């Protein structure tokens with residue numbers, strides 16, 4: 346047999362093996378859900394094929410999935426990520442139960458790495474499980490209360506002003522087309538560097554198009570869905586033991602080593618000199634030293650992620666006096682891991698929200714003008730400065746941010762793992778311990794059952810009287826319950842500060858390179874398509890009368 350014939354046979358064999366594998370798991374999962382009387386969406390091979398051939402983005406795929414699930418008319422359906430059966434939940438009351446009421450059945454998320462392959466990731470609050478997670482969430486919740494964020498506000502103000510100076514330099518007094526992704530990336534990095542690592546990112550000190558070391562490392566530690574990362578993730582999902590054996594992990598060593606050293610150096614300096622700063626790192630050091638206690642109402646709300654249930658069943662999940670909490674070690678490596686987690690959780694998401702806020706303002710001149718009037722009078726009333734109270738006193742800004750979070754939620758879904766067998770209320774379906782559950786965000790936010798004319802961008806939807814008419818779980822940009830986004834208050838303040846400063850200084854318009862309608866990237870969070878950036882026409886407003 347010639348070499349070419351051998352290669353052809355090998356290819357035929359490989360294709361047959363892959364097709365047989367898909368047919369087998371498709372049959373296996375269909376059978377799994379059929380036995381439980383649950384509709385099965387299939388493996389989504391046509392969706393996957395359209396994704397791999399570049400016809401749709403990951404986000405488009407997510408939206409199609411939601412619509413397919415909704416079309417069944419069921420409150421939940423079965424699906425699969427090729428490695429296991431998964432539940433996909435659409436019903437808002439069921440979401441409430443999973444997020445909050447029956448949280449003790451859904452404490453964890455899926456783990457893709459082991460301590461052996463990635464020590465930092467396995468120590469982050471976002472990936473911890475069970476008692477360990479409860480301990481860290483209890484320890485870190487007091488760092489994210491209003492009083493602590495208020496003290497960090499000067500960081501947001503400083504970075505916002507640096508960003509505006511940077512844009513002014515780039516567009517000149519006449520204004521011009523500018524990719525706002527770059528400026529927002531520098532802003533989000535600067536805030537995280539200051540607040541989570543206690544250092545200056547120097548992101549605004551670089552030449553145009555260049556990045557500082559902190560930015561470079563920060564960018565390297567973000568999830569990007571290129572074919573290499575996708576292949577790694579598939580291997581970690583389908584064959585975790587093999588991935589572990591091969592040392593496959595989501596991030597390279599270089600940025601991890603860099604951030605570990607930064608945190609270690611700053612902690613050593615502060616311990617040796619007694620220097621203290623109002624930042625997350627200091628608060629984590631205080632938590633480590635047992636100086637940060639929080640039993641007040643707001644800490645409970647941050648911890649349980651719920652105003653409706655900060656004293657009820659969500660509260661009972663946490664038992665600060667439990668043995669697990671007493672035994673919890675919060676060593677330097679845990680502080681470092683969680684500082685890096687704030688970078689992973691709080692950079693890409695914040696940048697995403699900022700990019701789509703700017704885009705929405707450019708598309709809707711009337712909304713921008715209304716916001717500009719509110720922002721202008723706030724600056725005027727505060728002697729040309731922004732304060733924590735001033736930022737949170739702007740009602741229209743609040744409506745606008747909420748509508749941007751609805752229309753363009755940075756995280757398009759979240760998930761839980763069932764930690765105790767659970768009978769879905771009103772059915773006889775039992776979700777077994779260990780099963781993953783997808784909780785959609787993007788699809789719900791664009792569902793006409795909850796939002797009239799959902800494709801219309803309209804901040805007034807969030808006026809209290811309109812909000813009161815909707816189910817509270819129809820808006821979930823930060824998740825819900827004890828496992829919701831612990832950095833929500835921090836993120837909202839950070840975002841409001843920079844949007845107000847931007848609108849005060851510039852007029853944003855659709856420019857020659859603005860992509861309308863927007864195409865989404867294949868990224869973990871909502872972003873404009875790779876390589877297209879967010880180009881807007883940006884013109885400095887004449888000096889405002891303060």
Ligand code: HEM
Pocket residue numbers: 470471472482686687688690691692694695698754755756758759760821822823824825826827828829830831832833835836
């Ligand atoms: C606009 C900005 C942000 C959005 C939209 C966002 C969204 C989310 C979502 C959807 C989750 C999952 C919630 C759930 O499963 O119920 C989450 C978790 C988390 N976020 Fe954020 N986030 C943002 C900013 C931040 C910031 C600034 C930080 C930290 C400084 C942060 C830290 C975290 C952490 C630690 C978790 C995991 C919490 C846990 O497992 O207990 N996030 N975020």
